[in-house]
Amino acid sequence: xxxxxxxxxxxRALLFAFSVIIAAFFVxxxxxxxxxxxxxxxxxAVTIPSNxxxxxxxxxxxxxxxxxxxxxxxxxxxxxVMVLVAGVATMASYGLSRTHVPGRDVLVYxxxxxxxxxxxxAAMVPIFLLVFRLGLIDTYAGVILVMTGGLLxxxxxxxxxxxxxxxxxxxxxxxxxxxxxxxxxxxVALPMVRPGVVVVAIWAFVNAWGAFLIPSVLLRSxxxxxxxxxxxxxxxxxxxxxxxxxxxxxxxxxIPVLVLYLIVNWRFGFRFFGGIKx
Amino acid sequence: xxxxxxxxxxKRFGSxxxxxxxxxxxxxxxxxxxxxxxxxxxxxxxxxxxxxxxADSGRVLIGERDVTRLPPRARDVAMVFQDYxxxxxxxxxxxxxxxxxxxxxxxxxxxxxxxxxxQQLQIGDLLDRRPGQISGGQQQRASVARAVVHQALCFLFDxxxxxxxxxxxxxxxxxxxxxxxxxxVTTVYVTHDQAEAMALADRIVVMNFGRxxxxxxxxxxxxxxANTFVASFIGSPPMNLLAGTVDLGRxxxxxxxxxxxxxxxxxxxxxxxxxxxxxxxxxxxxxxHLMPQIEPSPGAIPAQVYAVQPMGGEVLIVVRVARKLVxxxxxxxxxxxxxxxxxxxxxxxxxxxxxxxxxxxx
Numbered sequence: 116x117x118x119x120x121x122x123x124x125x126x127r128a129l130l131f132a133f134s135v136i137i138a139a140f141f142v143x144x145x146x147x148x149x150x151x152x153x154x155x156x157x158x159x160a161v162t163i164p165s166n167x168x169x170x171x172x173x174x175x176x177x178x179x180x181x182x183x184x185x186x187x188x189x190x191x192x193x194x195x196v197m198v199l200v201a202g203v204a205t206m207a208s209y210g211l212s213r214t215h216v217p218g219r220d221v222l223v224y225x226x227x228x229x230x231x232x233x234x235x236x237a238a239m240v241p242i243f244l245l246v247f248r249l250g251l252i253d254t255y256a257g258v259i260l261v262m263t264g265g266l267l268x269x270x271x272x273x274x275x276x277x278x279x280x281x282x283x284x285x286x287x288x289x290x291x292x293x294x295x296x297x298x299x300x301x302x303v304a305l306p307m308v309r310p311g312v313v314v315v316a317i318w319a320f321v322n323a324w325g326a327f328l329i330p331s332v333l334l335r336s337x338x339x340x341x342x343x344x345x346x347x348x349x350x351x352x353x354x355x356x357x358x359x360x361x362x363x364x365x366x367x368x369x370i371p372v373l374v375l376y377l378i379v380n381w382r383f384g385f386r387f388f389g390g391i392k393x
Numbered sequence: 394x395x396x397x398x399x400x401x402x403x404k405r406f407g408s409x410x411x412x413x414x415x416x417x418x419x420x421x422x423x424x425x426x427x428x429x430x431x432x433x434x435x436x437x438x439x440x441x442x443x444x445x446x447x448a449d450s451g452r453v454l455i456g457e458r459d460v461t462r463l464p465p466r467a468r469d470v471a472m473v474f475q476d477y478x479x480x481x482x483x484x485x486x487x488x489x490x491x492x493x494x495x496x497x498x499x500x501x502x503x504x505x506x507x508x509x510x511x512q513q514l515q516i517g518d519l520l521d522r523r524p525g526q527i528s529g530g531q532q533q534r535a536s537v538a539r540a541v542v543h544q545a546l547c548f549l550f551d552x553x554x555x556x557x558x559x560x561x562x563x564x565x566x567x568x569x570x571x572x573x574x575x576x577x578v579t580t581v582y583v584t585h586d587q588a589e590a591m592a593l594a595d596r597i598v599v600m601n602f603g604r605x606x607x608x609x610x611x612x613x614x615x616x617x618x619a620n621t622f623v624a625s626f627i628g629s630p631p632m633n634l635l636a637g638t639v640d641l642g643r644x645x646x647x648x649x650x651x652x653x654x655x656x657x658x659x660x661x662x663x664x665x666x667x668x669x670x671x672x673x674x675x676x677x678x679x680x681x682h683l684m685p686q687i688e689p690s691p692g693a694i695p696a697q698v699y700a701v702q703p704m705g706g707e708v709l710i711v712v713r714v715a716r717k718l719v720x721x722x723x724x725x726x727x728x729x730x731x732x733x734x735x736x737x738x739x740x741x742x743x744x745x746x747x748x749x750x751x752x753x754x755x
Contacts, residue, residue: 287445288478290465291549292492292539302491306482 148369151362158358171363174351180337181364184345188255192330192341193260196266200319201312203263204270209304211271212278213286223272230268239332243289246333253335261333262323270315277311278304283336308381317379321372342368395456395546395579396421397442402451404437404603409439413603414451419547422577424570426584426594431625434603435583439549442581443540444468453518455546466495471545475552477536479524486520489538496543511541512537530561537572547579554589557688566592569614587627591615599623616743621751624677630709630720632677636695641670648694648715656692661740669755674754675747680722682740685710685731703728712737 143161151157152171154164212220230369242261243252251257285307289299289300327343334340346368349361397419404412405420412434419425427435439451440446444465453461460468479488487494489511489706490503498506511517514534519527524535533553540548553569570593573580584590590597591611597614599606599614599622607619618624624632638647644658656674668674686693696712696719703709708728710721712735721737723729746754 155605238484281477282476284474284476284478285480287465288441288472288474288539289480289491289495290445291443291470291472293465293466293495294491298495306480309482 122318122362148362148366151358152366154362155359157362171359172367174360175363175367178360179339179346181342181345183338183347184340185364185367186338187326188345189324189341191255191263192326193320193371195255196262196319196323197316199263200266201316202269204267204274204315205308205312206300207267207307208271208274208278209300209308212275213283223275226268228274230265236328239328243332252333253339255339257333258330259323261329262326263319265323265329266319266322270319273315273318274308274311277308281307282287305322313379317375324372396423396454397530397547397579397581398452398454399438399441400452400454402438402441402443402448404434404446404452405449412441412448415600415603415605415606416451417598417608419579419581422579423611423732424573424580424582424584424593424595426590426597427510427600428584428587428597428626429600429606430591431585433525433600434587435598435600436551437603438600439472439551439581440581442468442547443549468611469546470549471540471543471547472549472551473536473540473551477524477532477553477556479535479539480526484521484523485516485527485538488524488535489520489542491742492539492543492545506542507538510538512539529557530565533557534563534568537569541572541576545578547581548573550582552584553582554584555586556607562589569593571704588629591627599626601626617745617753618677619753621675621677621747624745624747628679630668630680630722632679633683633719634715635676635678635699635717635719637676639668639670639674641668641674646676651715653695655694657741658674660744660746663741664754665747673749673752676739677745677747678739679729679743680709680720681724682743683719683721683737684738684740685712685721685723685729686738687732689736690738692741693738695735698733699734701728701731 146161147159150163151163153167154162154168155168155170155173156167211223216222246252246261249257251260281304285303286299289303290296294302308344325343326341330341331344334344342364346361346364349357349364351357398519399415399417400494402412402415403410415434415438417425428439429435437446441448442455444460444463444467448461451461452459455468455470479485480491483491486507490498490507493503493506507520508517511520514537516534516538518530519531519535524532527535530704533556536553550569554565555566556652566589573593582590582593594611597609597611598608601622607614607623609619614623615627618627618632619635629683635648637651639648640654641661641662641725643654644656644661645654646657646660647654660676686695689695694714696714699711699713699718701708703726706724706726708723708725710723710728710731712719712721714737719737748754
């Protein structure tokens with residue numbers, strides 16, 4: 116009996132220790148991200164700054180290249196991808212959900228399969244050639260189109276779940292009321308799938324926000340580089356990061372995404388996470 | 394003049410024929426109920442009128458116009474759905490006014506007409522609420538209001554009462570019948586509840602497996618079911634059906650080889666020439682047309698009492714006849730004092746015989 120209690124106590128202690136290690140693994144970088152930017156002499160250690168200052172932010176603010184990357188280029192690329200992916204995915208998945216095309220489900224699954232198996236990295240050379248032929252190298256449009264293409268299959272897959280969950284009778288009622296198909300989509304279907312549109316839009320924005328590879332291959336001029344590439348301006352020429360400034364820049368880099376989440380949480384309450392709202 | 398006409402309409406879903414060669418006419422201002430078990434094609438028939446499904450062959454006419462290939466918005470019908478289909482993101486004012494908005498009616502007139510209809514349906518003070526904030530009965534009225542707010546050519550109801558509790562359903566039933574009378578608009582009403590169809594409709598269309606089994610006024614269908622399917626579907630409890638063989642020479646009916654044979658010469662005389670000796674028929678008698686007696690008599694069917702159920706205004710007695718359960722209805726409140734062995738005297742004027750295919754012999 117005693118040994119049984121002992122063993123269960125030991126098991127719980129081990130589980131606890133294990134959880135602590137896992138938690139530390141994920142929490143420490145976040146702690147560093149919060150503390151380091153306010154430390155004028157930041158290193159890789161997590162230390163609460165004895166003399167917190169905003170000097171790092173001032174230095175970052177004076178780096179015009181990095182600031183434009185973050186507050187102009189990233190917003191243009193992220194916003195463009197967000198609007199295109201959400202718009203096209205909503206209409207495409209509505210069409211796929213509401214019409215009877217033979218082989219429709221097969222088509223959707225093949226799309227998903229291809230987008231997850233054939234990654235953007237593997238297709239980079241043909242994509243580059245295609246964009247080059249289209250004359251879209253070193254343009255926002257080229258980056259936005261390529262990223263939209265990469266995100267669309269998954270976005271359509273997510274949206275279809277939302278649209279399939281809406282009873283047809285809402286749209287049928289509008290049809291009988293005298294509305295045209297386009298009007299039914301605008302007045303009835305679209306407002307009802309809005310939570311799904313928001314999920315897909317945010318997901319697309321976050322993906323575009325953090326993207327590195329596609330912009331680094333398709334963009335040339337420093338004026339158009341997004342923040343993920345601009346962060347290299349805080350490395351020395353030998354490739355050593357200036358942690359002090361880099362941490363402040365990373366801090367600013369995360370803020371728009373956080374703000375977006377908070378706004379959505381406030382407007383929609385995140386009730387749509389975990390699938391379908393009843 | 395809005396009559397709805399079906400001419401040999403067929404609708405298939407894959408290998409299933411949902412509507413199989415249906416022809417019927419709903420007269421101007423008439424209230425017709427489509428009645429049948431689930432999967433019988435009644436809802437598909439209604440959706441063919443609305444334009445939510447298109448016929449594979451045959452024609453659908455609203456008034457004089459062939460609408461077989463027309464989309465819903467070209468048909469000018471109004472429909473109430475089983476789940477009401479009120480748009481959750483719109484207020485009741487916007488919901489009820491939606492058919493007007495789509496038709497380009499100005500905002501001012503829209504508000505006036507919606508308010509008028511809503512007051513008539515006693516939901517006038519809920520117009521700024523959303524569907525999620527009102528009760529099921531109010532939602533039902535709101536969906537009816539959306540249907541009547543513009544003068545459609547006909548009303549289509551798809552089981553509009555099935556989501557209400559029993560008490561509300563009775564109220565809504567009377568309300569719908571009253572409303573249809575007042576407006577005088579041609580109405581097609583789908584239900585699986587035979588009592589609802591009887592109570593509401595001017596005529597009932599009984600359907601099964603996509604086919605029309607019988608069309609007639611409620612009492613006509615109740616009194617003289619055209620086949621055993623209608624007999625067993627209409628009435629609560631339904632008509633008693635007893636299979637047996639005919640002995641024409643002696644005027645006797647033998648219940649599935651059971652003894653004794655029963656004298657039915659009066660019924661056989663009425664069906665003069667329709668029966669052959671030794672033919673297997675099904676005898677159909679409504680529960681209220683069986684009289685239980687405590688003594689045997691010619692033409693009485695021997696039975697054993699199984700259960701006596703007082704219902705308030707009537708007494709329902711279930712008895713066992715030739716190993717089958719048979720219902721007997723007495724219009725009295727006090728249950729009678731019956732011995733275990735009883736004899737049932739059928740009213741042969743109200744009894745019917747069906748052939749081996751289940752069709753009425755007459």
